[in-house]
Amino acid sequence: MNKPFNALFLDLDGVLFVGNDALPGAVRAVKKAREEALILRFLTNTATQSRQHLLDKLGAMGFTLSEDELFTAPIAAKHYILDHNLRPYCLIHENIRCDMAGIDEINPNCVLLGDARDDLNYQTLNHAFQLCINGAQLIGIGMNRYFKGEEGLMLDAGPFIRAIEWAAGTEALIMGKPGKDFFQQVVASTPFQAGQCLMVGDDVIGDVEGAVNAGLMGCLVRTGKFRPEDERHLPPGAKIVDSLYRLFS
Amino acid sequence: MNKPFNALFLDLDGVLFVGNDALPGAVRAVKKAREEALILRFLTNTATQSRQHLLDKLGAMGFTLSEDELFTAPIAAKHYILDHNLRPYCLIHENIRCDMAGIDEINPNCVLLGDARDDLNYQTLNHAFQLCINGAQLIGIGMNRYFKGEEGLMLDAGPFIRAIEWAAGTEALIMGKPGKDFFQQVVASTPFQAGQCLMVGDDVIGDVEGAVNAGLMGCLVRTGKFRPEDERHLPPGAKIVDSLYRLFS
Structure with missing residues (x-):
């Protein structure tokens, strides 16, 4: 072939x-x-499963791959944040908190917004908006519109990133x-x-x-x-x- | 004169x-x-005060007007919904629920999205999205980015309408x-x-x-x-x- x-x-x-x-x-x-x-x-x-979890999951299904072959958006975001000495307000899924180990989140000067699912609500999104309209950089994990879940199509992070971008008059840096x-x-x-x-x-x-x-x-x-x-x-x-x-x- | x-x-x-x-x-x-x-x-x-509340408030200030003379965006939305035999999923502020009396909300075929504040969360927005991507019309009450609240600038309905528009690939009809x-x-x-x-x-x-x-x-x-x-x-x-x-x- x-x-x-x-x-x-x-x-x-x-x-x-x-x-x-x-x-x-x-x-x-x-x-x-x-x-x-x-x-x-x-x-x-995916911003709801850590790199390690994905490796385990794929292995259990019969796929063989090494850590070096797997590129995830959260890990790319972490590298960017560390390289630029940023302190993010993390609006991310609890499952990928472990991927962010070692990041300083005190007195945030950027917003990291991923598929945080039920943590996406008026209060958290408004906090992200207030940081961004005051100059914090917006970093998005992926820019997907939706994904197919068990209950049909579900909102991904993209629409929420768009919402904050539009409200704060800023442009997000998209990881992934x-x-x-x-x-x-x-x-x-x-x-x-x-x-x-x-x-x-x-x-x-x-x-x-x-x-x-x-x-x-x-x-x-x-x-x-x-x-x-x-x-x-x-x-x-x-x-x-x-x-x-x-x-x- | x-x-x-x-x-x-x-x-x-x-x-x-x-x-x-x-x-x-x-x-x-x-x-x-x-x-x-x-x-x-x-x-x-305004999408956080009912027509009756506004009439009372104006009356208390010394303005005389009848109900027929007052046009609010939520009431306009209600008329549109009734005129087109629509059944909305209402994601609106609890204060204006009374304005929607008489509307059929069973088996929704449109989404009415206003400044619903804490009722805007992943579950409710996802439900709105699922309806819209399956063909339901999106109706927005106003399209403001933010308003000045007691805790500084606060997200208005506009960014959430934009989010659903973008996710579902649709264009909202804006009332008001x-x-x-x-x-x-x-x-x-x-x-x-x-x-x-x-x-x-x-x-x-x-x-x-x-x-x-x-x-x-x-x-x-x-x-x-x-x-x-x-x-x-x-x-x-x-x-x-x-x-x-x-x-x-």
């Missing part, structure tokens, strides 16, 4: 699994990719997909150029358009939160397949 | 009163308008000023054309520009939240007076 890409970047939720179940053929697809000596990277914006920086950071971890890397995801904007904008190839899967209308938004040159396994069959 | 208008539309806060006090000459101005047989209408976007529909609804309650109605307000965008865009005459007052810079934004043909009473002296 002769593939036009040397590295395969995989979104997790909706591509490899939904909920706690691997998607049909996904484990085989990852095995096939390894057999074909493709460089593999796993990219996620579709941020160009994030894709470039992952490309830099491979021996290849962006154009030799294929990003596969179920989010036509966050995964596919983001990757294409960063110079990668993009591919949408018809699994996870995919909806038929998404095909209309496929960027020129991007692929579409029924599932991850279809890349190999 | 020969006036170029037959109907006088008045904003409340900043034109008739500030806080709980009538502005100087405002009560006399309304009396004068009645003596001159002008049609009077009172327009407000400066919405053209709102002004047209008030004009339709008079025997006159828009061009025979004068709107007086202290918000150069929400009141004056909004009115002019809807075909009315507009007049800015130098009371309430008026700031000298506002004069630069006065639309062509709009008037400006020191206070409401100056229209009659």
Whole structure:
């Protein structure tokens, strides 16, 4: 098999699994990719599961990967915060608090806003707004509109980030997909150029358009939160397949 | 006295009163308008006070008006909802629940989102989003970014409306000023054309520009939240007076 890409970047939720179940053929697809000596990277914006938890979860489903292959938006945010000596007001999910170990949160001068789920309420969002309108930098973990949960489509962090941006007249720095920086950071971890890397995801904007904008190839899967209308938004040159396994069959 | 208008539309806060006090000459101005047989209408976007509460408050200050003369954004929303046989999921302030009496909220096919303060949380906003992404119309009460509260600047409904719009890929219908529909609804309650109605307000965008865009005459007052810079934004043909009473002296 002769593939036009040397590295395969995989979104997790909706591509490899939904909920706690691997998607049909996904484990085989990852095995096939390894057999074909493709460089593999796993990219996620999830802000409700720590890196360690994700590694354990993927392992339990039968996926084999190393810590170095997994790139999460919260870890990218942590690196940015430490590199810039920032003190965030963290509006994040309790599950990823452990990813932020060692960060100074006293007297905040920035806001870190992720998929904090039930911690997103009028009081916490208003506090974030008040900090931002007084000059604090807004850092978003991902910029997804929604995700597919057990109770259907659910609001992700993006809409809340948009709300604070608009209210405070500021622009958030987005960690994770579709941020160009994030894709470039992952490309830099491979021996290849962006154009030799294929990003596969179920989010036509966050995964596919983001990757294409960063110079990668993009591919949408018809699994996870995919909806038929998404095909209309496929960027020129991007692929579409029924599932991850279809890349190999 | 020969006036170029037959109907006088008045904003409340900043034109008739500030806080709980009538502005100087405002009560006399309304009396004068009645003596001159002008049609009077009172327009407000407030989404945290019911129509009855406003009527009581204005009455206590010495203004005489009937319920029919008072147009509030929540009541406009109610009329729109009834006229279109909509069943809203109401995410509104508890103070204006009484304004929605008689509305069918079972099996909602639209979302009514106002300044609901602490009722705005992940669960309620997510429910609003799920309805909208499945085709429910989003109706916003006002579109302000923030207001000045006792604890400083506070998030208004606008950012939450923006969040749902962006997440669900929809555009909200905004009730209240400066919405053209709102002004047209008030004009339709008079025997006159828009061009025979004068709107007086202290918000150069929400009141004056909004009115002019809807075909009315507009007049800015130098009371309430008026700031000298506002004069630069006065639309062509709009008037400006020191206070409401100056229209009659």
